[in-house]
Amino acid sequence: MDAKRLLNPVGGGGEAADQNLPLSAHGDAKALFENFLESAPIGIALLDLQFRFVLVNRCLADWTGVSLEDPALRPLQETWGGLVREWLPELNEVVRSGEPLLNQERRLEPPGKITRDVLASFHPVRDKHGNISNIGMFVNDITPRKQVEQALAESERKLRLITAATSEAIIAYDMQGDVVYANPAVERLTGYSNVELQKRRFINWIYPDDQARMLGFWEKLFKGEGFVGEEYRVLTKKGEVKWALSSWVPLYDESGHQIGVQGIERDITKRKELEQALVRSENRFRRLVEANVIGVLSGEGELITFANDSFLHMLGYTREDFNVRKLELSDVSSPECLDTEHNRWDGLLTKGVCPPFEKEFQHKDGSRVPALCGAALIDRASRSWVCFVLDLNDRKDAERRLRDMAEELARSNRDLQDFAYIASHDLKEPLRMVSSFVRLIAQRYHGKLDSDADDFIGYALDGARRMNRLIDDLLIYARVDRGQLKRERVSLNQILKRVMMDLGNLIDESTAKITFGDLPAVTGDEVQLGQLFQNLLTNAIKFKGDAAPIIDIRARNVGEEWIISVQDNGIGINKEFAERVFLPFRRVENHQTYRGTGMGLAICRKIVERHGGEIWVDSEPGEGSMFYFSLAGAESVGGI
Numbered sequence: 001m002d003a004k005r006l007l008n009p010v011g012g013g014g015e016a017a018d019q020n021l022p023l024s025a026h027g028d029a030k031a032l033f034e035n036f037l038e039s040a041p042i043g044i045a046l047l048d049l050q051f052r053f054v055l056v057n058r059c060l061a062d063w064t065g066v067s068l069e070d071p072a073l074r075p076l077q078e079t080w081g082g083l084v085r086e087w088l089p090e091l092n093e094v095v096r097s098g099e100p101l102l103n104q105e106r107r108l109e110p111p112g113k114i115t116r117d118v119l120a121s122f123h124p125v126r127d128k129h130g131n132i133s134n135i136g137m138f139v140n141d142i143t144p145r146k147q148v149e150q151a152l153a154e155s156e157r158k159l160r161l162i163t164a165a166t167s168e169a170i171i172a173y174d175m176q177g178d179v180v181y182a183n184p185a186v187e188r189l190t191g192y193s194n195v196e197l198q199k200r201r202f203i204n205w206i207y208p209d210d211q212a213r214m215l216g217f218w219e220k221l222f223k224g225e226g227f228v229g230e231e232y233r234v235l236t237k238k239g240e241v242k243w244a245l246s247s248w249v250p251l252y253d254e255s256g257h258q259i260g261v262q263g264i265e266r267d268i269t270k271r272k273e274l275e276q277a278l279v280r281s282e283n284r285f286r287r288l289v290e291a292n293v294i295g296v297l298s299g300e301g302e303l304i305t306f307a308n309d310s311f312l313h314m315l316g317y318t319r320e321d322f323n324v325r326k327l328e329l330s331d332v333s334s335p336e337c338l339d340t341e342h343n344r345w346d347g348l349l350t351k352g353v354c355p356p357f358e359k360e361f362q363h364k365d366g367s368r369v370p371a372l373c374g375a376a377l378i379d380r381a382s383r384s385w386v387c388f389v390l391d392l393n394d395r396k397d398a399e400r401r402l403r404d405m406a407e408e409l410a411r412s413n414r415d416l417q418d419f420a421y422i423a424s425h426d427l428k429e430p431l432r433m434v435s436s437f438v439r440l441i442a443q444r445y446h447g448k449l450d451s452d453a454d455d456f457i458g459y460a461l462d463g464a465r466r467m468n469r470l471i472d473d474l475l476i477y478a479r480v481d482r483g484q485l486k487r488e489r490v491s492l493n494q495i496l497k498r499v500m501m502d503l504g505n506l507i508d509e510s511t512a513k514i515t516f517g518d519l520p521a522v523t524g525d526e527v528q529l530g531q532l533f534q535n536l537l538t539n540a541i542k543f544k545g546d547a548a549p550i551i552d553i554r555a556r557n558v559g560e561e562w563i564i565s566v567q568d569n570g571i572g573i574n575k576e577f578a579e580r581v582f583l584p585f586r587r588v589e590n591h592q593t594y595r596g597t598g599m600g601l602a603i604c605r606k607i608v609e610r611h612g613g614e615i616w617v618d619s620e621p622g623e624g625s626m627f628y629f630s631l632a633g634a635e636s637v638g639g640i
Contacts, residue, residue: 020429043118043139046125049132060139065113071527087120087137094122094135105142117146135533137415169244169265172251177201180260189244189267191237202263207233207241217248219259227300228371229270243272295371296388298327300382302328312402314391316364318620334368344375348385353376368395370633435461486612490526492533495551499533503541510541516553522631528607535600538566538629545622558630566627573619581617604629 037044043060047052090101096465100123108116119142125134169185179197187193190205200432206214210232219226226249234242248263266330297304304327310321315332333341335360350353354375361369370392379383438460446454496516500507507514514537522529531555541552550569555562573581612632619625 013300042141045137045139046443047091047135047137049095049134051135054134055341063108063110063113063118063139063141064117087122090120090122095122095132098124098132115141116141133254146479165265169267170262171197171265172260172262173202173204173259173399174260180572181262185267186265189242189265190234191234191240202565205234205236205302207235209233210408214246219251221248221250222258224258226250226261231272234265242267242269244268280559285416295391295618296386297389298384298386299329300384302330304328304332304497312388314369315361315390319412321364330362333360336360348375348377349380349383352380361389369393440524484523486522486527488526489523490529491521492529492555495526495530496533499530499537501533503537506538506541510544510549512549514551514553517555519553519555519564520557522562523579525607526629528610532604532607532629535604536566538601538624540566540570543568543625545569545571545624561630561632563630567624569624572625573617574621574622578617582615 016255040057043063044055044057045060046055048054056102081217086106087104090104094101102121104120104122105119106118106433109117119140121138123136123138125136126450127133167185169189170181170183171179171186172181173179178193179200182194182197186197188274192196192200192205200217201390203211203215214230214232217230226247227368228247230246232244232246234244236242245266245268246263248261250258251262253259295308297307297311299305305320307317307327308320312319317327329341330338337498340359342353342359356372356374358370358372363369363372372390372392373387376544378386379482389591436504438457444453446457493516496519500514506512537551541549547569551563552565554565554567557563582601582605583601606616608629608631613630615627615629617625617627
């Protein structure tokens, strides 16, 4: 059906309208209207009050897929019936109210045709009596606009996802200073939720000392002047202090009017903490350099670019010397060190550090300055480095003095030992002669002189015997350090058993009871270790109490050494004499009651120390004594 057919309304009073027009005018008007309908870019239709289509233009017919070639009108109405039913609520409202219904959004989904989003408006059409006779429908295709809106909504959704996931705090305010948007990072930065942010201004979470400065930027921001990269401190809800890097811009609408502001806040707390730690480290280093406790120098390659006063003073240079003359490492290093310097420099470039090493610098006057150095590479590209230098002059002098003293002391000890050995050896012969003559006098004249003479002769004999024992012990003491220590693997079990056999008479006479555990095999001098056990056992038997002596010897392993203990039930030793008993000729008991020379424990100490160990005593008067000594390098337990 063509457009002429479409312009013939059914039951709408169209013929009455035509009677008032001249024939030519009538034809022109129809032609114009036909052209209007054919070219209109919107869908146009006229419906009767039963909501049947009585007129439809080609645009709307094309959108819905209805054929306009059907010569009959009613099939056309039936074909459009489904579309009419979709709009029944709007059509009923127009008929009921008599008012137009505008801009109703609907979606056209005709079979086999493009789905379209449309905007429909419905207008009542009245006859000459003012009654509603028809309904005019105008349909605009808004599909492109809806597509743009959907794309914009999708873009906004993605933007919100991105802003929600970003670690940057993003926040926007309107011109009244109220929050209109804040992503989750804002709460992580400030501790305030979105609800709490609605009641707070930007200035509320700024650290008090930074508020005045940031308020100046904030006021300019609402006048259209943004700012970038301002650092300030944030005071969180919990009272913590964080650092933020702030950038803000004004927001404008389409007409160019400012509608608010938006900012990005980056949490830079960790960076500021690192910066502050670096500043503290630099300050410590600066104080170290300026304190002039040790020499500090730095440079690039061979060139020394910095040296503190301590280093310059160490080598005899002044600050003016350093500023005027460009010093290189070769200028301040002794010629003997130059070869090794290259090796250390290669190691520094490879590993980044140079472990502490000793070297000799060359003083300005040509003398040598011993020093302990350590260096670190600062930048590999520029070969820049820093070096710390400790002057060893005083330490080297002290080492030389100590070495000289040690040598002198060793020489003195050797001389003293030689003297003691020779003196005691040479004293034996005259003492033997004196003792012999005193014994002859005692034999010939005992009882023939007065009683005082007999006492005097007795005193002389007793003194000669004590002197003889003293000389014997002095010889033993001197022999401990004489000659090479004979080191061999020996069994302490076997040594102890042999000593007990040698002391058999003494043990029997004192009715002493001696027990011992499984003792280790050690590396040492068998004769001297036997002397050690003999002296300790003799000492325990000699200084017994009222009861018979009970002596117990045990061993326990501690790390790389053995601790041997010798326990007795004797008279004990006062703690204040615990060190004194190991000194030569020092006795803590009356020699009339307990005979001896005071050399036994001194000999024990010398033997133990020569074997690399220690000896000590734990004792209380009347409670017995526990002597301990350690022997290094123990190998195993048990006899050989």
